[in-house]
Structure formats: C-alpha cells, structure tokens
Amino acid sequence: MDKFSQNEYWVNHRGVKLYLYRKRLNDDANRPSFFLVHGSSFSGPGGFDLHVSGRDDYSFMEKFASYGFDVWTLDHEGYGRSDRTDGNSNVMNAIPELEESMKIMEAETGHTAAAFYGSSSGALRAAVYAEAHPERVSKLILDAFVYTGRDAPTLIERAKKLDQWNSNNTRPVNRDFIHSIFTRDKPGTSEEAVADALADYELALGNTVPTGTYADMCQRLPLCDPKKIKCPVQIIRGEHDGIATEEDLLAFYNQLEVRDKQFVIIPGQAHVSHLGLNRERFWHVVRSFLDMPGREDNSGL
Amino acid sequence: MDFKTALDIESQEHWAKRGEIDLFIFRKFSPSAQLANPGRPALLLVHGSSFSARTAYDLEAPEFGEYSLMNVFASLGYDVWTMDHEGYGKSSKTDGFSFIKDGVADLEAAFPVIEKISGHRSACFFGSSSGALRAGAFANSNPERVEKLVLAALVWTGEGSPSLKKRAEKIDEWKASNLRRVDEAAYEAIFSRDVTGLTIPELPKLAAAAEMANGGGSVPNGTYIDMCINLPAVDPLEIRCPVLIFRGDHDGIATDEDVIGFYSALPNKDKQMIMMSGQAHNTTIGINRHRFWHVLDSFLTMPPRVDS
Numbered sequence: 001m002d003k004f005s006q007n008e009y010w011v012n013h014r015g016v017k018l019y020l021y022r023k024r025l026n027d028d029a030n031r032p033s034f035f036l037v038h039g040s041s042f043s044g045p046g047g048f049d050l051h052v053s054g055r056d057d058y059s060f061m062e063k064f065a066s067y068g069f070d071v072w073t074l075d076h077e078g079y080g081r082s083d084r085t086d087g088n089s090n091v092m093n094a095i096p097e098l099e100e101s102m103k104i105m106e107a108e109t110g111h112t113a114a115a116f117y118g119s120s121s122g123a124l125r126a127a128v129y130a131e132a133h134p135e136r137v138s139k140l141i142l143d144a145f146v147y148t149g150r151d152a153p154t155l156i157e158r159a160k161k162l163d164q165w166n167s168n169n170t171r172p173v174n175r176d177f178i179h180s181i182f183t184r185d186k187p188g189t190s191e192e193a194v195a196d197a198l199a200d201y202e203l204a205l206g207n208t209v210p211t212g213t214y215a216d217m218c219q220r221l222p223l224c225d226p227k228k229i230k231c232p233v234q235i236i237r238g239e240h241d242g243i244a245t246e247e248d249l250l251a252f253y254n255q256l257e258v259r260d261k262q263f264v265i266i267p268g269q270a271h272v273s274h275l276g277l278n279r280e281r282f283w284h285v286v287r288s289f290l291d292m293p294g295r296e297d298n299s300g301l
Numbered sequence: 302m303d304f305k306t307a308l309d310i311e312s313q314e315h316w317a318k319r320g321e322i323d324l325f326i327f328r329k330f331s332p333s334a335q336l337a338n339p340g341r342p343a344l345l346l347v348h349g350s351s352f353s354a355r356t357a358y359d360l361e362a363p364e365f366g367e368y369s370l371m372n373v374f375a376s377l378g379y380d381v382w383t384m385d386h387e388g389y390g391k392s393s394k395t396d397g398f399s400f401i402k403d404g405v406a407d408l409e410a411a412f413p414v415i416e417k418i419s420g421h422r423s424a425c426f427f428g429s430s431s432g433a434l435r436a437g438a439f440a441n442s443n444p445e446r447v448e449k450l451v452l453a454a455l456v457w458t459g460e461g462s463p464s465l466k467k468r469a470e471k472i473d474e475w476k477a478s479n480l481r482r483v484d485e486a487a488y489e490a491i492f493s494r495d496v497t498g499l500t501i502p503e504l505p506k507l508a509a510a511a512e513m514a515n516g517g518g519s520v521p522n523g524t525y526i527d528m529c530i531n532l533p534a535v536d537p538l539e540i541r542c543p544v545l546i547f548r549g550d551h552d553g554i555a556t557d558e559d560v561i562g563f564y565s566a567l568p569n570k571d572k573q574m575i576m577m578s579g580q581a582h583n584t585t586i587g588i589n590r591h592r593f594w595h596v597l598d599s600f601l602t603m604p605p606r607v608d609s
Contacts, residue, residue: 189608259576262576281604292592296589301496
C-alpha cells in the first residue's frame with residue numbers, strides 16, 4: 001500500500017476550472033487540514049509536491065502529510081492544471097478561488113477551517129483570504145512575505161517592467177527564469193537540481209504565468225491589513241530574501257492585534273524556503289507552530 | 302496538560318566561589334532521557350530579581366501538575382543547571398547589591414564548575430526578567446560559553462514600561478539599602494501585578510512558601526536599580542549566537558516596541574521572537590507553561606544548518 005493517498009478535485013469558479021490537489025497518509029484517519037497557497041511563478045503541486053531525482057524529501061505536502069496533516073493546495077487561475085484565461089490572476093482574485101476550494105474541503109473532511117501557509121504572493125493571497133474569511137483560517141503562516149514593499153530589492157527590480165505587467169495578462173517563463181528564482185537573492189542556498197525538476201514540471205504544463213500578482217506587488221501594496229487578521233500568525237523570513245526588508249515585516253508584525261504571533265528568520269535561506277538547502281529547519285519551525293498546544297486557562301484574557 | 306516526568310531524574314548540588322561569596326549551583330538530569338535523546342545540550346536557567354533558582358525553576362507542586370522547568374527539560378534529555386546569585390537562596394547573603402554585572406560575574410564563576418563536572422564548555426542559556434539581562438550580558442562578554450540564548454520577559458531600554466515606571470517610584474528606597482526585606486505576602490503579590498487568572502490561585506502561596514524555605518526573606522536591590530536607571534544592560538549588537546525572545550502578552554516589564562527594537566538590532570539572523578497569549582511576566586509557572594515548554598524545546602532542537 002502506498003504511504004500517501006492523493007486526490008484531485010476541480011473547483012468551478014465562474015466558469016473557470018481550478019485544479020485542487022490533496023495529499024495525506026493512506027489511512028482513514030480524519031486529520032487537521034493544512035492548505036498551501038502558491039505564489040507568482042509556479043503552481044501548487046509544482047512547488048509543494050516536487051519530486052527531485054535522487055532526493056526523497058523535497059515534497060512539502062508529503063512531509064506534512066507524514067507529520068499527520070491533511071494537506072491541500074490549489075492551482076490558481078492561469079497556473080498549472082487550472083484554466084489559462086485572459087484574466088491576470090491578481091491577489092484579490094484568490095479570495096473566491098480559495099473560498100470555493102474550502103467548500104470542497106469542508107464537504108470532503110467536515111472541516112470548516114484550515115491552517116493556511118502562503119509563500120511570496122501566496123502569502124498575500126492567504127492573508128487577504130484570512131481577512132475576508134476569518135472563520136476559515138485557524139492559523140496563518142506568511143513566508144517570503146512583503147507588507148508595504150518599501151525598499152525591497154526584488155520589487156525595485158521588478159517594477160522596472162511594470163508597463164509590461166500592466167499591459168499583458170501573462171508573462172512568458174522558461175527554464176532560465178525558473179533557475180533565476182533560486183539564484184537572484186543568494187546563489188548556493190538551493191540545489192540546482194531543484195530548479196531543473198521544477199522547470200520540468202511547470203514547463204510541461206505551460207510556458208506562461210499571469211502577471212496580476214507582479215503588478216500588485218509593484219504598485220498596490222499594502223494589500224493586507226494586519227489589524228484585520230484574527231488568528232495566530234507566524235511570519236517566516238529567509239535571511240537573504242529580497243522580497244521585503246526586515247523593517248517592513250517587523251512593522252506588519254507589530255501591528256498584528258492577535259497576541260499569538262511569531263517572527264522567525266532562518267539563516268541560509270532565500271526566497272523559496274521550502275525548497276532550500278535548509279528546508280528541514282523550515283519544516284521544524286512550521287511544524288512547531290502548527291503543533292502548539294492549546295491554552296488551558298479560562299481567564300478570558 | 303499531560304507531561305510525563307522521567308522517573309530517574311538525578312539531582313546534584315555544587316558550589317562555586319566568587320571572592321568570598323559562596324554560590325549555590327544545582328543540576329538535574331535523567332540518564333534514561335539522555336540515552337533516548339542523545340546530543341541534547343546543557344541548559345542553564347538564570348533567575349530574576351525576586352525568586353531564587355529552585356523556586357523559579359524547580360518548584361514542587363505535585364498535586365497541581367509539573368511545575369519544575371528543570372524536571373521538564375531533564376525529562377526531555379537536557380542537562381539542566383541553575384544557580385542562586387549573590388544574596389539569593391542558598392548563596393551567600395552579603396552587603397552587595399547583586400547588580401546585573403555581579404550576576405555576570407556569578408555565571409563566570411559557576412561555569413568552570415559546570416565544565417569540570419559535565420564536560421560542557423558551553424551551554425544554552427535561558428533567563429527570565431532580570432535573569433534575561435544577566436544571561437544577555439553574560440553572552441555579551443562570554444560569547445564562547447553561550448550556544449543559544451533564550452530571553453523571556455525581556456526589557457531592553459525600559460522606555461514606556463508600566464512595571465518599571467511603577468518600580469522607579471521607589472528608586473531612592475532601592476538605592477538606600479543593598480537589600481529589601483520580603484515576606485510571603487510580597488512574594489505572592491508578584492503574581493497579580495500584571496493580571497490575575499493566568500496562574501492557579503494556589504500558586505502564589507506555594508511559591509512564597511518555597512522561597513522562604515529556599516533561603517528567602519530578603520532580596521538584593523541591584524537588579525531593581527539597574528532596571529530603573531541603568532538600562533540598557535545588554536547590547537544586542539554584541540550577541541553572536543541564535544536568540545529566541547519569548548514574551549507573554551500581558552507582561553508589563555517592557556513594551557512591544559522595546560522588545561521589537563532589540564530583536565531588530567540583533568545581527569545574527571538566526572533569531573525568533575514569539576509572543577504568546579495567556580502569559581504574563583512569569584511564563585515558567587503559569588497555567589499555560591506547557592506552551593512555553595513547547596516553544597523552548599522547539600528552539601533548542603532546531604536542526605543544524607546543512608550549508609556551509
């Protein structure tokens with residue numbers, strides 16, 4: 001019997017078919033749901049269930065399935081196996097997409113809420129969803145996050161092509177671009193085989209991705225209001241991540257009104273923590289947050 | 302909470318000397334837990350201004366659950382140490398103030414004893430309140446001794462701190478004498494100064510009685526004076542090891558901004574800042590102490606970096 005069981009679902013959002021994917025240990029146990037939200041440049045299963053030749057521990061989904069979670073991810077509009085449309089799949093578009101996905105999750109598991117993890121613009125998607133649907137988000141992990149974007153090296157560079165992002169709903173991607181995701185901040189923080197495996201997966205499904213999140217990150221930040229997030233929050237930052245400054249993230253952290261909040265910097269990591277050399281440290285931090293025991297007082301404080 | 306304390310915890314008492322001052326050192330470990338969890342480091346717990354080491358970190362209250370932080374971490378495989386600073390617990394009562402800098406000297410005197418007995422040349426340090434200042438200042442001056450640093454109930458500059466603003470009203474009193482007499486009622490009051498409801502009602506009396514039995518009745522004024530007029534006592538720029546800052550959401554010893562300022566200034570990028578609800582100043586003996594254990598153990602067991 002396979003160690004993991006996996007399921008595919010199709011979300012129909014206003015006529016757009018979205019690919020929803022689930023992985024968990026292959027038994028009948030009802031396990032807590034954990035939803036992973038992808039960013040601007042690669043799909044959900046591509047980034048979170050990646051299999052690299054000669055390596056057996058790059059799948060974020062399998063790792064957390066083995067920890068006892070029921071792990072879900074979605075290809076947002078224009079990514080992976082989901083419909084490629086003339087929309088630009090901006091950050092706010094993710095709110096109804098995630099809500100439709102959660103209805104399927106609820107029907108399948110009985111869970112009305114899940115812990116959410118998002119990376120890069122996936123963190124923005126997850127955060128705006130948490131604001132719009134606080135009843136659906138039990139915990140929120142924001143990795144490679146950006147708040148206002150002020151002085152962010154990556155966004156300064158990205159904004160040079162803002163006219164391109166605004167005038168086209170998609171941008172082309174190729175193998176070199178996918179490699180650049182892993183080298184733009186700090187070469188040597190990931191294995192080259194990871195970028196190759198990711199490129200193999202993504203380019204087999206298409207050679208474009210939507211421009212909406214790039215346009216949002218260059219000109220519409222902040223998209224998230226820390227005061228409107230009601231669940232425990234963990235902010236994770238790779239030491240070398242250029243998507244935001246530390247000051248920008250600390251300003252967000254400080255404004256979070258929820259009092260269960262964590263700010264973790266992981267050295268030796270860049271923008272894509274879950275696919276970095278030090279991914280085991282990333283898993284450790286995420287798991288610790290998700291496994292936090294509950295409060296035992298009834299003080300109401 | 303369902304914590305299973307190891308059945309084979311061993312206790313040891315040791316002594317160090319700083320000049321003429323006798324300093325009490327206490328150790329707990331579990332051979333079976335160490336066997337089951339090889340490689341767990343030494344963990345040195347540094348007490349704060351009011352309670353001596355064993356009241357703060359080895360409180361016995363079996364009818365109410367496990368309250369000994371030493372028992373918990375010994376059961377997890379750590380080699381757990383603590384000490385009474387000058388003027389506290391079983392250590393010498395002197396005419397000194399036991400300032401933060403004296404606490405650093407105490408730790409410098411104790412560590413060779415720890416090294417000789419255990420072989421550990423360095424340890425992970427945990428300090429709470431002015432214990433965090435002692436541990437932080439020790440990490441500033443003895444970086445080779447500190448593998449990881451955990452700072453709970455930390456205050457950096459003290460700016461805007463509700464607890465310190467109130468404490469400073471008595472600064473002349475603190476400065477006029479090297480110590481203050483403390484009775485059980487004063488010890489009990491520590492648990493209600495921020496909020497009530499986050500420790501069990503029986504705990505203040507238990508802790509007060511334990512402290513009187515551990516050598517209490519007076520506490521030196523040095524750390525109160527330091528926290529009122531000599532902050533900052535720790536330079537974040539001079540801390541080289543990984544750092545965890547743990548803050549209870551109702552802790553009045555510092556403001557969020559002050560703690561975030563310290564965190565931001567830490568140059569080592571291996572750093573975590575965790576704020577937790579349902580916690581006040583005394584994180585180690587609150588009702589939700591198991592959540593603090595979880596965070597502390599997670600930080601101490603972080604897998605090593607695999608890159609060069």
